[in-house]
Amino acid sequence: MPELPEVETVVRTLAPHVLKRKILSMDEVRPCSVSESLPCSKAVGFVVAEVFRRGKFIVARLERAGCEELFWVTHLRMTGSLMAYEGAMRESEAASPGKYTRCVMELGARAGEATAEDGCRIVFNDVRTFGRIFLGNRKALEEWSSWKKLGPExxxxxxxxxxxxxxxxxxxxxxxxxxxxxxxxxxxxxxxxxxxxxxxxxxxxxxxxxxxxxxxxxxxxxxxxxxxxxxxxxxxxxxxxxxxxxxxxxxxxxxxxxxxxxxxxxxxxxxxxxxxxxxxxxxxxxxxxx
Ligand SMILES: [Zn+2]
CATH class of the missing domain: 1.10.8.50 (Helicase, Ruva Protein; domain 3)
Known part of the structure; x- marks a missing residue:
């Protein structure tokens, strides 16, 4: 199971792909959200403002003008992985949802980037299917049982x-x-x-x-x-x-x-x-x- 250093590495390598980009779609291909979570589609239209790690959780803080901020939280558990595919790489076979794909996020171009096509796809794959996703506001996150009892870093x-x-x-x-x-x-x-x-x-x-x-x-x-x-x-x-x-x-x-x-x-x-x-x-x- 990925532990602190592995999750930290995923966060550091994921951040450059998603920061300041707007979520165009978030599709839960196979159910993996915890019961406390909002439907993944609620993240559409939000911009990724921050990516960080807490314990073994990968957290993306999402912002949207006039809306309350949201937190998209992933736990990879045994075999989960997040992969980023930029631009034309999204058309590659590896980037297509497969047998083990749980969730697919499409992100648009950043303000100032060349064209609207310059987006990114994030694919959450998980062979053993223990990985979990949570989406919710700060209050829901702080009340989420898996999160609120976390000890110090x-x-x-x-x-x-x-x-x-x-x-x-x-x-x-x-x-x-x-x-x-x-x-x-x-x-x-x-x-x-x-x-x-x-x-x-x-x-x-x-x-x-x-x-x-x-x-x-x-x-x-x-x-x-x-x-x-x-x-x-x-x-x-x-x-x-x-x-x-x-x-x-x-x-x-x-x-x-x-x-x-x-x-x-x-x-x-x-x-x-x-x-x-x-x-x-x-x-x-x-x-x-x-
Ligand atoms: Zn020894």
Missing amino acids: PLSMGEDAFAKAIRGKRTIKSVLMDQHVIAGIGNIYADESLFAARIHPARTADSLSVEDKKRLYVELVRLLLLSIEECGSSIRDYHDANGNVGAFQNHFMVYGRGGEACHSCGARLKKVVLNGRGTVYCPRCQKKSR
């Missing part, structure tokens, strides 16, 4: 807030992945940051010392920033809005490496199931009793 919350958030009898792995505690972390960056901080994933959050939490926060931020620089990790179907893959998977120390040798000490990495999620760690580098 790890890159901006700071070390002290992080230390306060990491608590309880649950495992540190499940606390890190809880979107209500911290937004944007999934299996990849939980396993990788715990390895980097030399913390056993099954330790309870309460058992971490002040130093453990500090080290974990520093490593988590370092890995997230490094991954954003590498345009995320490409596993399964993940790619950015231009179809390019990321390279952070080449930095994986533990994720997806169960049974292989630890890059740091040579011990065999262990794969276990923790809170229903596959978890890989090094039994020598990440001792439970530390």
